[in-house]
Amino acid sequence: MSDAAFATLMHAQPMVPQVAHVRGRRKDTPDAWTLDLELANGARLIYAPGQFNMLTAFGVGEAAISVSGDPAGGPLIHTIRAVGPVSRALTALEPGDPIGVRGPFGVGWPMAQAEGKDVLLVAGGLGLAPLRPALYRLLGERARFGRVTLLFGARTPEDIVFRHEVESWRARFDIDVDVTVDHAASEWHGHVGVVTTLISRATFDPCNALAMICGPEVMMRFVAMALVEKGFGEDAIYLSMERNMKCAIGHCGHCQLGPTFICRDGPVFTYAQLKRFLAIKEL
Amino acid sequence: MSERSIFREEGLQALIEALSRRGFRVIGPTIGDGAIIYDDVEALGDLPRGYTDEQEAGRYRLARRDDAALFGYAVGPQSWKRFLHQPLLRLWRAERKGQDVIVEAEPPATEKLAFLGVRACELHAIEIQDRVLIGGDYVDPHYESKREGAFIVAVNCGTAGGTCFCVSMNTGPRATRGFDLALTELTLEGGNGFLVEVGSPAGAELLAELPSRPASREEMDDGDAVVARTAASMGRAMPAEDIHALLMRNLDHERWDEVAQRCLSCANCTMVCPTCFCTSVEDHNDLSGAESSRTRRWDSCFTMDYSYIHGGSVRPGVASRYRQWMTHKLSTWFDQFGTSGCVGCGRCITWCPVGIDITEETRAISDSEKLLGAADGKS
Numbered sequence: 001m002s003d004a005a006f007a008t009l010m011h012a013q014p015m016v017p018q019v020a021h022v023r024g025r026r027k028d029t030p031d032a033w034t035l036d037l038e039l040a041n042g043a044r045l046i047y048a049p050g051q052f053n054m055l056t057a058f059g060v061g062e063a064a065i066s067v068s069g070d071p072a073g074g075p076l077i078h079t080i081r082a083v084g085p086v087s088r089a090l091t092a093l094e095p096g097d098p099i100g101v102r103g104p105f106g107v108g109w110p111m112a113q114a115e116g117k118d119v120l121l122v123a124g125g126l127g128l129a130p131l132r133p134a135l136y137r138l139l140g141e142r143a144r145f146g147r148v149t150l151l152f153g154a155r156t157p158e159d160i161v162f163r164h165e166v167e168s169w170r171a172r173f174d175i176d177v178d179v180t181v182d183h184a185a186s187e188w189h190g191h192v193g194v195v196t197t198l199i200s201r202a203t204f205d206p207c208n209a210l211a212m213i214c215g216p217e218v219m220m221r222f223v224a225m226a227l228v229e230k231g232f233g234e235d236a237i238y239l240s241m242e243r244n245m246k247c248a249i250g251h252c253g254h255c256q257l258g259p260t261f262i263c264r265d266g267p268v269f270t271y272a273q274l275k276r277f278l279a280i281k282e283l
Numbered sequence: 284m285s286e287r288s289i290f291r292e293e294g295l296q297a298l299i300e301a302l303s304r305r306g307f308r309v310i311g312p313t314i315g316d317g318a319i320i321y322d323d324v325e326a327l328g329d330l331p332r333g334y335t336d337e338q339e340a341g342r343y344r345l346a347r348r349d350d351a352a353l354f355g356y357a358v359g360p361q362s363w364k365r366f367l368h369q370p371l372l373r374l375w376r377a378e379r380k381g382q383d384v385i386v387e388a389e390p391p392a393t394e395k396l397a398f399l400g401v402r403a404c405e406l407h408a409i410e411i412q413d414r415v416l417i418g419g420d421y422v423d424p425h426y427e428s429k430r431e432g433a434f435i436v437a438v439n440c441g442t443a444g445g446t447c448f449c450v451s452m453n454t455g456p457r458a459t460r461g462f463d464l465a466l467t468e469l470t471l472e473g474g475n476g477f478l479v480e481v482g483s484p485a486g487a488e489l490l491a492e493l494p495s496r497p498a499s500r501e502e503m504d505d506g507d508a509v510v511a512r513t514a515a516s517m518g519r520a521m522p523a524e525d526i527h528a529l530l531m532r533n534l535d536h537e538r539w540d541e542v543a544q545r546c547l548s549c550a551n552c553t554m555v556c557p558t559c560f561c562t563s564v565e566d567h568n569d570l571s572g573a574e575s576s577r578t579r580r581w582d583s584c585f586t587m588d589y590s591y592i593h594g595g596s597v598r599p600g601v602a603s604r605y606r607q608w609m610t611h612k613l614s615t616w617f618d619q620f621g622t623s624g625c626v627g628c629g630r631c632i633t634w635c636p637v638g639i640d641i642t643e644e645t646r647a648i649s650d651s652e653k654l655l656g657a658a659d660g661k662s
């Protein structure tokens with residue numbers, strides 16, 4: 001099957017998963033695993049950083065999972081935290097097992113708008129997974145962007161996803177990486193505290209910068225508010241939202257937040273678009 | 284369409300037969316479970332002759348009319364969405380063969396549907412669901428196949444239901460578009476008859492086969508008078524202002540907590556609403572684990588599961604769930620689909636067990652702003 005044929009099938013039957021196979025499985029944290037997938041007949045999923053797929057564990061159910069791999073090539077990669085029946089079944093899949101894939105869906109990170117600007121990535125926990133494709137793109141086309149900074153917060157040192165990769169990024173000269181944890185035992189020599197405390201240690205030109213934030217909703221709100229205080233424009237701050245999703249194509253209604261369908265209009269939005277709705281309780 | 288025709292009841296019977304001959308499953312109003320529901324009709328005898336529906340907030344009752352009208356009621360608890368956007372549908376089946384899975388998509392139904400007795404508000408509701416399910420980037424193939432083949436016979440309303448407010452929503456009581464044929468029930472000399480308007484080539488082609496004659500000027504005026512009377516007798520209205528903006532300004536209004544004291548969160552309003560489209564999916568497994576399937580069923584924003592994400596529901600409070608429903612219908616629907624999500628059919632008012640009235644809730648918020656405005660004006 002060609003790449004285009006996959007996209008055509010997806011459009012004709014948007015609610016029907018295509019069968020892929022797990023080719024690799026790695027444990028990232030105590031409760032998160034990364035899966036490498038191969039679509040039927042070697043087709044490749046063409047996606048933009050920040051887009052997501054609906055993954056089916058056959059007989060169990062479906063979940064929205066962001067692509068965490070490199071948009072420039074390689075296998076289709078997803079990183080999944082086991083929190084309930086579907087995500088547990090997905091993370092239990094072994095190499096060779098079949099898995100259902102629908103996608104890619106949604107609007108991703110503003111890679112074109114980021115050109116020529118300082119780019120600040122702020123990730124909380126598994127929020128680094130949806131940001132990783134953006135980071136690959138930034139590093140892959142490094143000359144197109146200004147200063148690139150990754151601020152990353154995890155609960156404990158064990159919860160740092162892609163640990164070796166984060167360390168290798170930290171060793172590079174063309175990206176600033178700062179990591180913090182909420183709680184740590186004594187062998188942790190890094191920063192302790194919430195991710196917002198890293199913002200004042202980072203270097204960027206707020207008048208010509210763009211931020212991409214992904215993590216728990218409260219964390220994203222606090223980071224956005226802190227960045228506004230640092231001089232960021234509300235429309236230069238992007239967040240990736242999560243809501244219950246049953247279709248990913250704007251038909252099931254579940255993912256609504258105010259006037260938006262997170263699956264169709266997002267998951268990535270500017271803070272300017274959402275600020276008002278995020279401030280209203282239980283919207 | 285100034286040319287209109289007249290046929291008598293035999294013409295209507297001939298219409299049902301002609302549709303059946305063409306392979307349509309004809310669905311129309313009939314009496315069932317103490318209400319007027321939509322089901323298969325084969326003959327005039329299946330229609331609710333001489334019945335009407337008395338409706339008030341939280342109340343519905345069938346009653347006898349003092350004439351033999353076939354369409355002398357407003358709308359019942361069901362809407363055509365149950366045929367176009369099925370309450371329960373299997374989406375696909377999968378069979379596991381070793382390390383492989385064969386997924387078989389459920390083929391779209393090939394059945395051709397003909398709807399008899401579609402009200403003006405319902406035509407608008409169908410148009411609204413079209414925008415949601417086949418008007419965007421992704422098309423629901425099941426809805427599309429049923430919708431594309433459907434033949435629609437509209438009936439202009441001769442009686443306003445007790446909870447209707449279509450006039451204020453600009454959706455009735457006259458059918459203006461979206462039908463193949465539109466009928467207005469008239470009392471003619473020697474029995475009931477229908478003024479017939481053609482809305483499509485398929486409608487014209489069918490009408491040509493029926494025993495009809497051109498309508499006189501007087502008969503056309505009579506038909507217009509029926510609709511005008513219905514419009515004039517409508518008991519409810521949505522406040523005449525920009526509701527889209529009104530509700531967006533008032534997401535924090537205390538009325539949401541007040542209505543939450545009454546709302547049971549039973550989801551009736553969403554089930555009876557002809558535009559509500561939300562669904563959920565569920566996976567099934569046979570015992571061996573070799574076969575699985577996914578079904579889709581109607582869902583409601585009034586359930587806790589609807590907005591569940593890891594850690595809890597986004598809208599645990601009834602106030603926030605009622606607000607989600609009402610602001611979606613009347614406000615954010617405009618942002619999403621360029622139209623209101625409410626057509627003023629009144630079903631949610633009638634079938635709410637505690638009689639919550641969407642027009643009254645809107646008016647309460649609107650009035651509170653006016654009061655505030657007046658107070659500001661004085662100070």
Ligand SMILES: Cc1cc2nc3c(=O)[nH]c(=O)nc-3n(C[C@H](O)[C@H](O)[C@H](O)COP(=O)(O)OP(=O)(O)OC[C@H]3O[C@@H](n4cnc5c(N)ncnc54)[C@H](O)[C@@H]3O)c2cc1C
Pocket residue numbers: 052061062063064065066067079080081082083084085086087088126129130241242243244245246267591592593594
């Ligand atoms: C756009 C998007 C991207 C996502 N990307 C990732 C990712 O890269 N990695 C990852 O581990 N998780 C991701 N999630 C969250 C993931 O979809 C949920 O953790 C998953 O659906 C939980 O399902 P469950 O059956 O395992 O758990 P349960 O908690 O038992 O979920 C029950 C049902 O609730 C809904 N649900 C629960 N939690 C969430 C949630 N957080 N978001 C949306 N729906 C939820 C689902 O419909 C699920 O079927 C993403 C969610 C969204 C919306």
Ligand code: SF4
Pocket residue numbers: 552555556557558559612624625626627628629630631632641
């Ligand atoms: S919201 Fe109520 S009145 Fe409006 S279309 Fe739905 S059921 Fe009818």
Ligand code: SF4
Pocket residue numbers: 545546547548549550551552553585631634635636637638639
């Ligand atoms: S408004 Fe009425 S019908 Fe709707 S959920 Fe509340 S109690 Fe049920």
Ligand code: FES
Pocket residue numbers: 244245246247248249250251252253254255256261262263264
């Ligand atoms: S997930 Fe179904 S509408 Fe967005």
